[in-house]
Amino acid sequence: MSAAPAAPPAASASIPVPGGPIFELKSLASRIVTLCWVEVCKVRHDRSELYTRAIQPALWLLIYGETFTRIHAIPTPHGIPYLAYLAPGIIGQSALFVAIFYGIQIIWERDAGVLTKLMVTPTPRSALITGKAFAAGLRSVIQAAVVVVLAAILGVSLTDNPLKLIATAFIVVLGSAFFSCLSMTIAGLALRRDRLMGIGQAITMPLFFSSSALYPVKVMPGWLQVLTKFNPLSYEVDALRGLLIGTPADMTLDVIVLVCVTVAGIGAAAALLPRLAKG
Amino acid sequence: MTVLAPDGGTAAPPGPMAAVSCEQITYTFGTHTAVDHVDLRIEPGETFGLLGPNGAGKTTTIRMLVTLLKPVDGRITVFGVNTATQPMLVRRMIGYVPQLLSADGTLTGWENVQLFARLFDVPRKQRAGRVDGALAAMGLTDAAHRRAATYSGGMIRRLELAQALVNAPRLLVLDEPTVGLDPIARTDVWDYITKLRDEFGMTVLMTTHYMDEADAYCDQLALMHLGHIRATGTPADLKAALGEHVTLDEVFRHYTGGTLDESGEKGGIRNVRRTRSTARRLG
Ligand SMILES: Nc1ncnc2c1ncn2[C@@H]1O[C@H](COP(=O)(O)OP(=O)(O)O)[C@@H](O)[C@H]1O
Numbered sequence: 001m002s003a004a005p006a007a008p009p010a011a012s013a014s015i016p017v018p019g020g021p022i023f024e025l026k027s028l029a030s031r032i033v034t035l036c037w038v039e040v041c042k043v044r045h046d047r048s049e050l051y052t053r054a055i056q057p058a059l060w061l062l063i064y065g066e067t068f069t070r071i072h073a074i075p076t077p078h079g080i081p082y083l084a085y086l087a088p089g090i091i092g093q094s095a096l097f098v099a100i101f102y103g104i105q106i107i108w109e110r111d112a113g114v115l116t117k118l119m120v121t122p123t124p125r126s127a128l129i130t131g132k133a134f135a136a137g138l139r140s141v142i143q144a145a146v147v148v149v150l151a152a153i154l155g156v157s158l159t160d161n162p163l164k165l166i167a168t169a170f171i172v173v174l175g176s177a178f179f180s181c182l183s184m185t186i187a188g189l190a191l192r193r194d195r196l197m198g199i200g201q202a203i204t205m206p207l208f209f210s211s212s213a214l215y216p217v218k219v220m221p222g223w224l225q226v227l228t229k230f231n232p233l234s235y236e237v238d239a240l241r242g243l244l245i246g247t248p249a250d251m252t253l254d255v256i257v258l259v260c261v262t263v264a265g266i267g268a269a270a271a272l273l274p275r276l277a278k279g
Numbered sequence: 280m281t282v283l284a285p286d287g288g289t290a291a292p293p294g295p296m297a298a299v300s301c302e303q304i305t306y307t308f309g310t311h312t313a314v315d316h317v318d319l320r321i322e323p324g325e326t327f328g329l330l331g332p333n334g335a336g337k338t339t340t341i342r343m344l345v346t347l348l349k350p351v352d353g354r355i356t357v358f359g360v361n362t363a364t365q366p367m368l369v370r371r372m373i374g375y376v377p378q379l380l381s382a383d384g385t386l387t388g389w390e391n392v393q394l395f396a397r398l399f400d401v402p403r404k405q406r407a408g409r410v411d412g413a414l415a416a417m418g419l420t421d422a423a424h425r426r427a428a429t430y431s432g433g434m435i436r437r438l439e440l441a442q443a444l445v446n447a448p449r450l451l452v453l454d455e456p457t458v459g460l461d462p463i464a465r466t467d468v469w470d471y472i473t474k475l476r477d478e479f480g481m482t483v484l485m486t487t488h489y490m491d492e493a494d495a496y497c498d499q500l501a502l503m504h505l506g507h508i509r510a511t512g513t514p515a516d517l518k519a520a521l522g523e524h525v526t527l528d529e530v531f532r533h534y535t536g537g538t539l540d541e542s543g544e545k546g547g548i549r550n551v552r553r554t555r556s557t558a559r560r561l562g
């Protein structure tokens with residue numbers, strides 16, 4: 001194998017020849033911004049999804065939440081009204097639903113030939129996945145904002161501290177980034193849209209019910225309490241509750257767990273990306 | 280265009296650096312060898328046509344060249360840069376239009392081009408100008424803010440050319456740029472490609488299975504069949520070698536023993552299906 005050229009020609013005079021860790025970080029940041037920008041364009045062009053996706057959380061809060069508040073079936077810590085206890089859980093749930101089907105978009109992009117073209121831009125696979133994960137996070141934040149507004153209309157008093165709201169958005173982005181990577185990983189294994197739909201549907205409800213989104217861990221049977229510890233959604237909801245309604249939360253642990261699983265998810269999805277592009 | 284840097288590769292032949300140099304490249308799908316020890320050399324500024332029937336291995340060759348596939352054997356350099364060791368650098372020099380239509384229909388034409396300007400790190404200050412310029416060069420200014428899903432097949436091809444162009448690539452790689460288009464849209468797309476080549480002096484590598492297009496637009500040709508290159512030369516030389524009043528179709532038949540319309544492989548069905556799905560997407 002011959003040595004690399006001494007002076008590799010730049011693609012064009014205006015584009016810097018890449019290199020170095022600072023360039024890589026700047027490039028990663030720029031890819032995340034770009035793919036989030038694309039997501040915003042898509043949401044702007046088609047707002048119907050925003051509304052249809054608001055229906056489910058609205059039903060959960062309105063029917064399930066109101067009913068269970070009335071029958072006092074679920075003991076909440078510190079006697080917090082059940083609706084307030086439920087709201088962060090439903091935010092986590094609606095973000096989960098957005099993210100877990102995000103892999104469908106990447107399969108659609110594969111079928112439309114868009115993915116192939118993204119893969120010949122100077123964007124490493126991991127940067128492509130990270131950008132998409134953040135784009136999914138952004139979409140989830142928009143969806144979460146809808147739920148916050150809904151909750152406010154129902155008279156739930158969530159925090160109005162702007163710093164805590166920003167931290168809430170950060171947690172939602174992180175949680176959705178993980179679940180979208182899970183979805184893109186499954187996409188890389190399933191390769192087909194219908195199969196991904198099936199798997200997605202099969203795992204969302206178990207993820208939802210085995211988390212602390214609807215009820216405190218304490219009221220769960222022992223075996224479920226164990227499962228809950230392995231469910232990233234529990235950590236997301238724990239953090240959201242701490243921020244939005246001030247329940248005691250182990251923020252450090254929550255953030256560490258979410259960051260770790262997200263990094264692992266990016267790695268797995270990026271590794272499977274060539275398989276997806278080929279299939 | 281840019282002054283060419285001296286060739287740093289040791290295995291490249293003497294003389295000025297080639298735009299593309301493939302040495303003994305090979306690719307296999309399972310046990311099927313799609314590209315079999317192929318050598319190619321494309322000079323800067325040239326329009327090079329890779330010709331062959333469906334299933335010849337043209338797309339596989341192109342996909343190796345644009346760093347989508349890693350050759351199982353052999354070596355490719357683009358303007359002296361090795362695709363295996365410096366893929367990111369190679370990608371910055373290439374504008375690629377794949378065989379299947381590939382614009383994002385949920386975005387507008389302008390957004391489609393803007394996306395590629397950003398992904399190729401076109402500096403923020405130049406971005407708007409480059410995007411508008413690329414769209415204007417492809418005659419899409421009026422349609423720029425409509426969603427690409429509303430475009431005709433010919434317009435989507437032009438949009439893809441605008442996407443490939445926004446990066447000011449040194450090498451434009453077009454895989455069957457006119458397949459599935461009606462004759463009027465075909466001529467239209469070729470007018471734009473010719474304009475690009477003349478204005479920017481780009482090196483163009485294209486594949487086609489239309490002999491008339493190869494004859495009219497290419498400086499150099501390579502005839503590919505069943506993963507092998509059977510002949511190379513200018514269209515005139517290839518024809519002259521076989522006598523007077525010979526058509527390129529006859530040249531092809533001479534070297535491959537078949538016509539362009541028969542493939543004689545099981546891959547043929549898959550390719551027909553692909554072409555059909557392209558046609559369907561064209562609407
Ligand atoms: N993804 C794939 N999996 C298996 N075989 C493939 C795949 N893509 C192409 N082939 C086979 O490789 C050969 C070359 O295909 P291709 O490069 O697409 O030819 P062309 O572009 O000249 O029509 C064909 O026999 C085709 O069936």
Ligand SMILES: [Mg+2]
Pocket residue numbers: 337338339378454455
């Ligand atoms: Mg092909």
